[in-house]
Amino acid sequence: MRRILVVLLGVALAATACSDAGPGADPTASPSTAPPGAPALNAAEAPLLPKDRFALPDVTPDSFATLLEQLRGTPVLVNVWGSWCGPCREEGPALAAAAERYGRRVQFIGIDILDDRESARAFMREFGWRYPSLYDPSPTGTVRDQMGFVGQPVTIIFDAAGERVFSHVGQVTEEMLSTELEKVA
Secondary structure (H helix, E strand, O other), X not given: OHHHHHHHHHHHHHHHHOOOOOOOOOOOOOOOOOOOOOEOOOOOXXXXXXXXXXXXXXXXXHHHHHXXXXXXXXXXXXXEEOOXXXXXXXXXXXXXXXXXXXXXXXXXXEEEEOOOHHHHHHHHHHOOOOOOEEEEOOOOXXXXXXXXXXXXXXXXXXXXXXXXXXXXXXXXXXXXXHHHHHHHO
């Protein structure tokens, strides 16, 4: 009986240690339920930039262009993704690591496409993304298409002057991100 209690206690401690819930978070909350006030790690302030990383506000090509204009003066990394996208899942940890390293000097923004918000939030939580994403509600990925890309993931880096200095269609690696972000950070 004592051995069973020790094993159960160990399992409970391991489950608690592996939880992505932050301090003070409800440990019984569903992983697909966004906690209120999940602050984003933002390098800049802009009226259209979400302060809550799980807010996933709607974005259109026009509102996205306005946001980029508002962020001028800060380098920006944009990643177009979907929770259902295999290569997006593969690059998720690399983006999380890059955001931890550069997220106070470079504004990271995700654009979730062809998805639903609950799946997107679960994806963001799974990979520990601390930066905000926007939600493209169009059935075709209009924001991505207007930027001139087909497919996903897509990663674009803008320098502080707002010039596109890097773009890549397909999965990015930590090394690729570090090389490109060092140039603008």
